[in-house]
Amino acid sequence: MLGREKLGGKMFNRKMFNRNVTRRIARHGLAIAVTVLLGGLLSATLVRLAPGFDTDEAQLDPHLNSASVQALRQARLEQHNIFRFYLHSLQRAVHGDLGTSISLGQPVSVLLRQRAPLTMRLVGIGLLLSWAVAMALALSAAWLRASAYDTLTTVISGTFLCIPAAVLALLSVLWNAPGALAIGLIVFPQVYRYARNLLAKAYALPHIITARAKGLSRLRILFWHVIPVAGPQLLAVAGVSVSLAVGAAIPVEALCGLAGVGQLAWQAALARDLPLLTNLTILVTLVTLLANSGADVIGHMLRGQES
Amino acid sequence: MSLGVFRLHDGIRSMNFWRTLACVVLLLAVSLSLAANWLAPAGYAKQYRDATDAAPSRQHWLGTDEIGRDRFARVLYGTRISLLLAPAAALLSTLMAALVGGLAGYLGGAWARAAMAVTDLCLSLPWLFLLITVRAVLPLNVTPLVSVLVTFLMLGLLGWTSAARVLCSTAGSLRDSDFVRQARASGIRSARLFWIHVLPNLKPVLYAQFWISIPAFILSEANLGILGLGVAEPMPSWGSLLKELEGLVSVGEEPWKFVPLVLLVVVVTSFQLVLSRQDEAAA
Numbered sequence: 001m002l003g004r005e006k007l008g009g010k011m012f013n014r015k016m017f018n019r020n021v022t023r024r025i026a027r028h029g030l031a032i033a034v035t036v037l038l039g040g041l042l043s044a045t046l047v048r049l050a051p052g053f054d055t056d057e058a059q060l061d062p063h064l065n066s067a068s069v070q071a072l073r074q075a076r077l078e079q080h081n082i083f084r085f086y087l088h089s090l091q092r093a094v095h096g097d098l099g100t101s102i103s104l105g106q107p108v109s110v111l112l113r114q115r116a117p118l119t120m121r122l123v124g125i126g127l128l129l130s131w132a133v134a135m136a137l138a139l140s141a142a143w144l145r146a147s148a149y150d151t152l153t154t155v156i157s158g159t160f161l162c163i164p165a166a167v168l169a170l171l172s173v174l175w176n177a178p179g180a181l182a183i184g185l186i187v188f189p190q191v192y193r194y195a196r197n198l199l200a201k202a203y204a205l206p207h208i209i210t211a212r213a214k215g216l217s218r219l220r221i222l223f224w225h226v227i228p229v230a231g232p233q234l235l236a237v238a239g240v241s242v243s244l245a246v247g248a249a250i251p252v253e254a255l256c257g258l259a260g261v262g263q264l265a266w267q268a269a270l271a272r273d274l275p276l277l278t279n280l281t282i283l284v285t286l287v288t289l290l291a292n293s294g295a296d297v298i299g300h301m302l303r304g305q306e307s
Numbered sequence: 308m309s310l311g312v313f314r315l316h317d318g319i320r321s322m323n324f325w326r327t328l329a330c331v332v333l334l335l336a337v338s339l340s341l342a343a344n345w346l347a348p349a350g351y352a353k354q355y356r357d358a359t360d361a362a363p364s365r366q367h368w369l370g371t372d373e374i375g376r377d378r379f380a381r382v383l384y385g386t387r388i389s390l391l392l393a394p395a396a397a398l399l400s401t402l403m404a405a406l407v408g409g410l411a412g413y414l415g416g417a418w419a420r421a422a423m424a425v426t427d428l429c430l431s432l433p434w435l436f437l438l439i440t441v442r443a444v445l446p447l448n449v450t451p452l453v454s455v456l457v458t459f460l461m462l463g464l465l466g467w468t469s470a471a472r473v474l475c476s477t478a479g480s481l482r483d484s485d486f487v488r489q490a491r492a493s494g495i496r497s498a499r500l501f502w503i504h505v506l507p508n509l510k511p512v513l514y515a516q517f518w519i520s521i522p523a524f525i526l527s528e529a530n531l532g533i534l535g536l537g538v539a540e541p542m543p544s545w546g547s548l549l550k551e552l553e554g555l556v557s558v559g560e561e562p563w564k565f566v567p568l569v570l571l572v573v574v575v576t577s578f579q580l581v582l583s584r585q586d587e588a589a590a
Contacts, residue, residue: 031427035427035428035431038428039428039432046444158579159572159576161579162522162526162571162572162575162576162579163568163572164526164529164546164549165435165526165530166530166533166534166549167529167533167549167552167568170533170549170552170553170555171558174552174555174557174558175558243431243433244433246433247433247435248435250435250436250439250534251530251533251534254534255533255534255553265436266439266534268443269439269440269442269443269534270443270535270536272443272444273443274443274444277439277440277443280436281432281437281440284433284436285431285432285433285436288431288432288433289431292431
C-alpha cells in the first residue's frame with residue numbers, strides 16, 4: 001500500500017516535472033520569438049532611417065527610361081512607412097531572403113552560408129579550449145585549497161581579463177598562433193572567475209563541510225558532492241560563454257584575416273552596410289539566445305532529477 | 308580562533324595595501340595625463356618629419372610613430388582622453404541604470420517586467436556586435452573631437468543594462484522592506500519616498516556599478532579603436548595607440564610600442580583592485 005502511494009507520488013512528481021520543463025521551453029521559445037521580432041523591427045528602423053536609404057544608384061542608370069525610373073521611385077516611396085518596410089523585410093526573411101549586402105553586392109544568405117562554418121569551427125574550438133583551461137585551473141584551485149595557488153590562478157586570469165580582446169588577436173598573429181587559441185584566451189578568464197566562485201560557494205555548504213569533517217577523500221568530495229551542486233549553474237555559464245566567444249570572433253577574425261562572420265560584421269561596419277550588419281546581429285543574437293535557453297533548460301532538468 | 312583573527316587581519320591589511328597601491332597608480336596616471344601640456348608642450352599631432360618611426364631617444368622618450376609624431380606625447384594625451392571620458396561614460400550609464408532599473412524595481416509589477424524585458428533584449432546582443440552596429444549607424448566621417456564624444460557617449464548609453472538588472476532586484480527588495488512600508492503607511496508620496504528613502508539605499512550598488520563600468524568601457528574603447536571604429540585620427544586614445552601593434556613583426560623588435568598596452572593593463576587592473584570585496588558583493 002505504502003509502496004503504491006510512493007510510486008503514485010513519484011509519478012505525480014514526474015508529471016509535474018515534465019510539465020514544468022515543457023512550460024520552461026515554451027517560455028524560452030516565446031522570449032526568443034519576441035526578441036527576434038523586436039530586434040528585427042529595430043534593425044529595419046535603423047536601415048530605414050540610415051542616410052542614403054532614399055537614393056538608389058539604379059535611378060542614375062542612363063539606360064532606364066523615365067517610366068522605369070518612376071517605378072523605382074514609387075517602389076522606394078512604398079517603403080517610407082517603417083512598419084510596412086518591416087513587414088516586407090519579414091516576409092522576405094520567411095522565404096530565406098535576408099536582403100542584399102550594399103558593400104559586397106551579394107545576398108546576405110549566400111554570404112552567411114560561405115562564412116558561418118569557419119566561425120562555428122573557431123568559436124567551437126575556442127570554447128573547448130577556454131573551458132578546458134578554466135576548469136583545470138578552477139578545479140585544481142578548489143581541490144588543492146592552497147591560498148598561494150588560488151592567488152596565482154586568479155592573477156593569471158585577471159591579467160588576461162585586463163587585456164583587450166583585439167590585442168590578444170594581434171598577439172596571436174604576431175606569434176602565429178591559431179585564431180581559436182585567441183578566442184579561448186579571451187573567454188577563459190570570465191569562465192574561470194564564475195567557475196571558481198561557484199566551486200568556492202559549493203565548498204562552503206554545510207553538507208560538504210560535514211563530509212570533510214568525516215574524512216572523505218578530496219577527490220570523492222569534489223566529484224560526488226561539489227560538482228553536482230555547481231553543475232547546473234556552470235551550465236548557465238556555458239550559455240553565457242557562447243555569447244562571449246561569438247563577440248570575440250569579431251576582433252580575432254578581423255585582425256587575423258579569417259573570412260568568417262566576425263570579419264564580415266567588421267567589414268559591414270566599416271562600409272556602413274546596415275542591411276548586412278543588422279541581419280548578422282539578429283542571427284548572432286538568435287544563436288546566443290538559443291545557447292542560453294538550452295543551458296537553462298538542461299540545468300533545470302538536472303536540478304529536477306537531483307531533487 | 309586567535310589564529311583565524313590574525314589571518315583575517317593579515318588578509319584585510321594586504322587587501323588594503325593593494326587598494327592603496329591601486330589608488331596611487333590611478334592618481335599618478337591621472338596627474339601625468341593632466342600635466343600633458345607641460346610634459347609634452349609640442350602636442351600630440353606635431354610631426355617630426357626627419358625622425359619618422361624613430362627609436363627612443365632623449366628628444367622622444369618613447370620614439371616616434373610612422374608619421375613622426377612623438378609617442379610619449381600621444382600616450383599622455385591618449386591617457387587623458389581614456390581616463391577622463393571612461394568615468395564620464397560610466398557615470399552616464401550608472402545614472403541611466405539607476406533611473407531605469409531603480410525606478411522599475413521600486414514600482415514593481417508590469418513596470419519591472421517591461422523594463423527587464425528591454426534589459427534582457429539588450430543583454431542578449433553580444434556587446435561588440437551591438438557596439439559596431441550602433442557605431443556604423445552614426446557618422447564615421449566626423450571631426451576627431453566629435454568621434455571621441457560619439458564613442459564614449461555610445462558606451463555610456465548602451466552600457467547600462469547589466470547594472471539596471473542588479474538595481475531592479477535591489478530596489479525590488481527595498482520596496483518590500485519594513486521601513487518603506489512604514490513610510491508608505493505614513494502617507495509619504497511615492498516620488499519623495501523614492502528620492503529620499505530608496506535612492507540613498509541604492510548608493511553602494513550604484514558606486515560598485517560605476518567602478519565596474521570604467522575598466523569595461525576602457526577595454527571596449529580599446530577594442531573599437533584597434534578595429535578602426537573608435538576615436539578618429541589624429542586624436543590619440545589607448546585604442547588608436549594600440550593599433551600600432553598591428554604592424555609589428557616580432558615582440559622583441561620594438562618593445563617600446565608595448566608601453567600603451569602595459570599602461571592600459573596596469574590602469575585596468577588598478578580599477579579592479581580599487582573595488583573592495585564588499586563593493587563587489589554589492590554589485
